[in-house]
Amino acid sequence: MAAELFDYEPVFAQLTDEGHCEWVQQLQAACDVALAPEVHGNLDKWTAAWHLLPDVPDATLDACERFQLLGSLADDQRAVLRETLMQLHPWRKGPFHVFGIHIDTEWRSDWKWDRLKDHVELRNRLVLDVGCGNGYYGWRMLAAGASQVVGLDPFLLYVMQHEAIKRYAGARADNYVLPLGDDCLPKNLHAFDVTFSMGVLYHRSSPIDHLQTLAGTLKKDGQLVLETLIVEGDCNSVLVPEGRYAKMRNVWFIPSIDMLQLWLRRVGLKDIRVVDVTATSVQEQRSTDWMTFESLPDFLDPNDRSKTVEGYPAPLRAVVTARR
Numbered sequence: 001m002a003a004e005l006f007d008y009e010p011v012f013a014q015l016t017d018e019g020h021c022e023w024v025q026q027l028q029a030a031c032d033v034a035l036a037p038e039v040h041g042n043l044d045k046w047t048a049a050w051h052l053l054p055d056v057p058d059a060t061l062d063a064c065e066r067f068q069l070l071g072s073l074a075d076d077q078r079a080v081l082r083e084t085l086m087q088l089h090p091w092r093k094g095p096f097h098v099f100g101i102h103i104d105t106e107w108r109s110d111w112k113w114d115r116l117k118d119h120v121e122l123r124n125r126l127v128l129d130v131g132c133g134n135g136y137y138g139w140r141m142l143a144a145g146a147s148q149v150v151g152l153d154p155f156l157l158y159v160m161q162h163e164a165i166k167r168y169a170g171a172r173a174d175n176y177v178l179p180l181g182d183d184c185l186p187k188n189l190h191a192f193d194v195t196f197s198m199g200v201l202y203h204r205s206s207p208i209d210h211l212q213t214l215a216g217t218l219k220k221d222g223q224l225v226l227e228t229l230i231v232e233g234d235c236n237s238v239l240v241p242e243g244r245y246a247k248m249r250n251v252w253f254i255p256s257i258d259m260l261q262l263w264l265r266r267v268g269l270k271d272i273r274v275v276d277v278t279a280t281s282v283q284e285q286r287s288t289d290w291m292t293f294e295s296l297p298d299f300l301d302p303n304d305r306s307k308t309v310e311g312y313p314a315p316l317r318a319v320v321t322a323r324r
Contacts, residue, residue: 011150011176020191034179046160049087059168063143068097069168088161090291093136106291108284113140116319119275120225122146125193128217130182131200134161138175148174154181188216198227205252211267218324229254230318235262246299246308269322280315
């Protein structure tokens with residue numbers, strides 16, 4: 001039996017049980033607004049595609065080493081499935097292996113997961129993933145023992161990609177993507193054991209406000225996992241692009257590691273640890289059949305890949321953990 005589309009009741013029930021009744025009411029109302037048909041012109045089309053997905057009664061999910069859905073599917077059904085999933089292009093986070101179909105996403109998100117997975121305890125934890133995209137990391141978090149993952153992403157295409165995958169993962173698969181941004185998070189929420197923010201900070205015009213919000217989501221001793229662009233430099237170093245950065249319009253602040261740690265201390269976080277620093281390669285982020293638009297190779301100076309096309313340092317990313 002396929003899971004119900006946009007079934008967030010288990011999330012609301014869990015948060016209500018933990019005493020966040022007022023926030024749950026706000027979330028319910030915000031989700032209703034975000035999913036109204038008139039909000040996005042393609043929502044009806046994507047929903048129709050979801051209903052065309054073939055049933056796979058014996059579907060099982062294995063996301064321990066990689067994300068894969070296993071089950072019996074005839075060749076003609078697999079062709080329908082591939083065509084339907086392709087209607088949800090572009091696929092950015094993954095990859096997904098779905099009944100023999102390899103969704104080769106723009107990002108090798110599994111590489112990032114491998115770099116951070118040993119630095120966070122997820123067993124029996126209630127997890128928030130801010131800017132989660134299509135929920136790829138949530139599946140890996142569940143496989144690592146998380147009790148429930150609540151993802152937030154306002155882009156409805158990514159929400160629909162998640163719903164397509166969740167259709168086969170089972171009604172009790174506690175990974176959810178709510179169609180909301182982090183502006184739905186009240187101050188001093190203190191609701192989650194672990195909060196992830198990966199690839200979000202540099203898109204915020206006020207990074208301190210974002211970090212304060214993230215810190216406020218955590219229960220006492222809760223853990224923050226932050227992944228972001230950084231630049232080399234000391235505690236006074238931060239890059240503020242004049243215009244675009246790597247062809248992205250909405251990049252505001254890219255701090256050094258020392259500056260980032262200072263920001264985290266200023267918002268009251270402790271036990272700050274830099275667990276990974278990696279330059280993004282054209283093998284990790286690139287165009288594919290499932291994401292045919294420009295990607296990292298197009299964002300770098302063709303004559304000097306240590307720089308972006310604008311002349312800034314090429315993308316360098318850090319994973320930092322901290323506790324409230």
